[in-house]
Amino acid sequence: MGARPLTKPRKDASQERSRATVDALVEATARILVKDGFDKASTNRIAEVAGVSVGSLYQYFPSKEALVAAVIARHQQEILRTVRRELAEAMGLPLAKSVRKLVTAAVKAHRVDPRLHRVLAEQIPRVGKLEDVGTFNRENYALFRNYLETHRDELHVDDLELASFVCVTSVEALTHNAVLAEKLSDKAMEALIDHTTRLIVRYLKN
Amino acid sequence: MGARPLTKPRKDASQERSRATVDALVEATARILVKDGFDKASTNRIAEVAGVSVGSLYQYFPSKEALVAAVIARHQQEILRTVRRELAEAMGLPLAKSVRKLVTAAVKAHRVDPRLHRVLAEQIPRVGKLEDVGTFNRENYALFRNYLETHRDELHVDDLELASFVCVTSVEALTHNAVLAEKLSDKAMEALIDHTTRLIVRYLKN
DNA sequence: CTAGAATATGAGCGATTGCTCGCTTTCGAT
DNA sequence: ATCGAAAGCGAGCAATCGCTCATATTCTAG
Numbered sequence: 001m002g003a004r005p006l007t008k009p010r011k012d013a014s015q016e017r018s019r020a021t022v023d024a025l026v027e028a029t030a031r032i033l034v035k036d037g038f039d040k041a042s043t044n045r046i047a048e049v050a051g052v053s054v055g056s057l058y059q060y061f062p063s064k065e066a067l068v069a070a071v072i073a074r075h076q077q078e079i080l081r082t083v084r085r086e087l088a089e090a091m092g093l094p095l096a097k098s099v100r101k102l103v104t105a106a107v108k109a110h111r112v113d114p115r116l117h118r119v120l121a122e123q124i125p126r127v128g129k130l131e132d133v134g135t136f137n138r139e140n141y142a143l144f145r146n147y148l149e150t151h152r153d154e155l156h157v158d159d160l161e162l163a164s165f166v167c168v169t170s171v172e173a174l175t176h177n178a179v180l181a182e183k184l185s186d187k188a189m190e191a192l193i194d195h196t197t198r199l200i201v202r203y204l205k206n
Numbered sequence: 207m208g209a210r211p212l213t214k215p216r217k218d219a220s221q222e223r224s225r226a227t228v229d230a231l232v233e234a235t236a237r238i239l240v241k242d243g244f245d246k247a248s249t250n251r252i253a254e255v256a257g258v259s260v261g262s263l264y265q266y267f268p269s270k271e272a273l274v275a276a277v278i279a280r281h282q283q284e285i286l287r288t289v290r291r292e293l294a295e296a297m298g299l300p301l302a303k304s305v306r307k308l309v310t311a312a313v314k315a316h317r318v319d320p321r322l323h324r325v326l327a328e329q330i331p332r333v334g335k336l337e338d339v340g341t342f343n344r345e346n347y348a349l350f351r352n353y354l355e356t357h358r359d360e361l362h363v364d365d366l367e368l369a370s371f372v373c374v375t376s377v378e379a380l381t382h383n384a385v386l387a388e389k390l391s392d393k394a395m396e397a398l399i400d401h402t403t404r405l406i407v408r409y410l411k412n
Numbered sequence: 413c414t415a416g417a418a419t420a421t422g423a424g425c426g427a428t429t430g431c432t433c434g435c436t437t438t439c440g441a442t
Numbered sequence: 443a444t445c446g447a448a449a450g451c452g453a454g455c456a457a458t459c460g461c462t463c464a465t466a467t468t469c470t471a472g
Contacts, residue, residue, distance in 0.1 A: 015449075017449065054430090056449070198409060203404060203409070221469065224418075260460090260462095263461095264462075269461090270459095421467085422465100423462105427458105429456100430456100434451105439448070441447105
């Protein structure tokens, strides 16, 4: 018993100096992850890049996984903020207009830090049971399901559960792949948004 | 000059004994990948599981990457066989019927070895520049684009390039996630196919 | 039968990994 | 000025990694 989870901080920083250390460590982890990938992100190197000793690292993070978990949490926090901001404006609009808002929101979310997002998407499955990740995805998912309920009378589909899965999965995949292409002009990006919107609206409407 | 690619076999096996060794190594790699993930697949362990010495491993594979590349190639080979079989029957049919065939083909492709497929999808990006992977994806992509050309008059969309991206990405993501859920009944699977077909057909048609 | 080519072996190298622990420095409260 | 707690340090350990190489075994062709 008492096997403490490996993703929780070892102790929390009370003084400001230590909070700066923690920040530097998370930031260094993110930067290494983006620049060189998961494998090259050793604890020694993270500490070095953060300008901190390994010992200090292990004062606040019980494992390498915990570091990555912290990076994920920070990134998701940022994304959720972005999404909610866009989402609020969409709720009142008619279906076609609001779907477009949602798609735009998804694009913006992926643009928060595309390269970090890519690495995390690839590596998250390997960071073991990471309760926050599942929670985060369910939150996104539930948010959209709730949106569908709101527009229920305008929809043709019967199974809202399935419809949510279809929409969220498609939009996520499309925006994810599109943003990672990087070399897209604004023109191309808008075309992508147009098509994605059309895809979803036609699927839902009758 | 002369920096030989790390994914090509070091030498090819001419006798049958050595061909068996190579097979055992690839098979062992696949099994470890599925059971314990990429990180746990050390060359020493692969050799051990294959019932072969590390030395023999390095006679045929110049690096760990080459091993994984071989697993990928074998898996893709199997998938391509599955897809082509289904695809041939779809070409003549009207849009609605043929799209359904294509979606079914995608599902079957993902069902060849779902758990291996998952690991590979996660790890492929890390196996460096792996020319065959890109080639494989483009083949899939081109195949569908070609299909769209065939039905051009039935379509509303103008930009076939973009339309291919939208369709392939969506269907791939939907089937991938659905198959990985694993606990789906046949009933649920059919519903998923229905919805995916509807999604694509409505998007394309006018 | 024999020689040489093909194949197989595994101890072990140098490098790197995640991480510990004894110790020092800095801080805040008195 | 003092002192305990908080924070920081970094040499270095045990484990593991990918991989080599000198040696041994098995095959095939003449």
